Amino acid sequence: MSSAADAKRPTPAVVETAAIAGAARYQLLTSLVVPRPIGWISTRSGEGVPNLAPFSYFAAISATPMLVSVSIGARRGEPKDTLRNIRETGAFCANIVTERHLEAMVATSGEYPAAVDEFEVAGLALAEAAAVAAPCVADAPAVLECRLFKEVPLEGSRNALVLGEVVAVRLAQDLAFEPGTLRVTPGSLRPVGRLGGERYTLLGEVREIPRPGADDAPTKSA
């Protein structure tokens, strides 16, 4: 059904993605799929060097098994330290980024050589994960301790998709939960999301809206 308002609406522009270059594709995609959570991934190299870097191609993809995904690009045709370490050790931690760590998180994103320990760069205390062979950010409010579940090749892409199985979750004592659940309250977490480029969003207005039940489906009138 069309209305007078539809008739006045300008026709949307359609960008054929085959017609735009790599940087433009990245800009369009990552300024529209927003806000994106940030997995602040900590690993250790085979030689024992701790590594920490943020990844916003990061998502929760399954609860059982509990899986997260991280898409890691290449640097000058070589795997980034995070990917190399995950391949070497089969383990990583996804530290949840919150307001108080925003600047520190950005500080760990520098394209540093493998020998650099980003925990030191950002002045962050390191702790050992309880269940996997990887370090984590000692005062992160929540840490997903992951073992490598699968690396999925993305044909034609410079990115490697890493799936991690969360085998333990480290939780700070000051996190609050909705009564009777393991649902962490946003107010106690204060999460950060990534917008396009170098912009981030902090917790704003939170609205709670109950979902419709099956009984709420409209019935066809005869």
Ligand SMILES: Cc1cc2nc3c(=O)[nH]c(=O)nc-3n(C[C@H](O)[C@H](O)[C@H](O)COP(=O)(O)O)c2cc1C
């Ligand atoms: C907020 C933020 C999100 C990022 N997300 C990604 C990402 O999803 N994939 C990626 O390959 N690089 C991403 N980067 C860049 C990496 O953090 C950067 O290349 C880093 O140096 C990788 O470190 P590594 O070589 O120690 O693994 C992101 C940077 C920032 C600041």
